[in-house]
Amino acid sequence: MGKIAASILSADFMRLGDEIALAEAGGADYIHIDVMDGSFVPRISIGSFVTDCMTGRVSLPLDVHIMAVEPERHIDSFAGADTEYIVVHYEAARHLHRTLSYIRSLGKKNGVALNPSTDPRVLDYVLGDIDQILVMSVNPGFGGQSLIPSSLRKLSELRRMREESGADYLINIDGGVYPHNAAEIFEAGADMVISGSGIFSADDPTAALAEFRAIAKRY
Numbered sequence: 001m002g003k004i005a006a007s008i009l010s011a012d013f014m015r016l017g018d019e020i021a022l023a024e025a026g027g028a029d030y031i032h033i034d035v036m037d038g039s040f041v042p043r044i045s046i047g048s049f050v051t052d053c054m055t056g057r058v059s060l061p062l063d064v065h066i067m068a069v070e071p072e073r074h075i076d077s078f079a080g081a082d083t084e085y086i087v088v089h090y091e092a093a094r095h096l097h098r099t100l101s102y103i104r105s106l107g108k109k110n111g112v113a114l115n116p117s118t119d120p121r122v123l124d125y126v127l128g129d130i131d132q133i134l135v136m137s138v139n140p141g142f143g144g145q146s147l148i149p150s151s152l153r154k155l156s157e158l159r160r161m162r163e164e165s166g167a168d169y170l171i172n173i174d175g176g177v178y179p180h181n182a183a184e185i186f187e188a189g190a191d192m193v194i195s196g197s198g199i200f201s202a203d204d205p206t207a208a209l210a211e212f213r214a215i216a217k218r219y
């Protein structure tokens, strides 16, 4: 069954607790946390003060997406009890293998995010060391953008690479995912989809989540 992560980047931060409760009640599998440093991507977003505040008060595991230069500097502060995945960008991690090992040494699952222009085969020599590969289907930094079509081909390529290598990473996708394109995204090879605007900017977020759930169930 496909999984769904709700990205709180598009939530109303004046009502963050209620927005998270909505995602929990609506059947999301993960809360996706976008950590932006104002350098790797233009803006600054959510810091560990926010995730610390959530610790023990959210029933869903966190999928932490670090969009920062020198991501290894931020791993410890996001390795709280509720965190399941800590995902760093291939383009920002200078010593990727070491960083992936470090995340696992903390008892967390690791992940590698790939920008739209990055060839998935750059991960060839670390495939067996990765728990999640995150296909960025928009250029990272902003919610509400449109999905870049070549991302679908990357999902299929990652499926093929997984079969050939015998590795067992989760294939995730982030950016421009809505109920109207979720089926073709799962079809192309995603195990999980992340949606911000598709949930929190919908007229009825609960109904949007129900639509996602109904589609995810088929995969």
Ligand code: DX5
Residues within 6 Å of the ligand: 007, 008, 009, 010, 032, 034, 065, 138, 139, 140, 141, 142, 143, 144, 145, 174, 175, 176, 177, 194, 195, 196, 197, 198
């Ligand atoms: C973008 C972030 C995404 C963002 C996706 O850099 O990594 O997680 O929240 O937003 P939507 O679903 O609005 O494209």
Ligand code: ZN
Residues within 6 Å of the ligand: 007, 032, 033, 034, 065, 174, 194
């Ligand atoms: Zn993200």
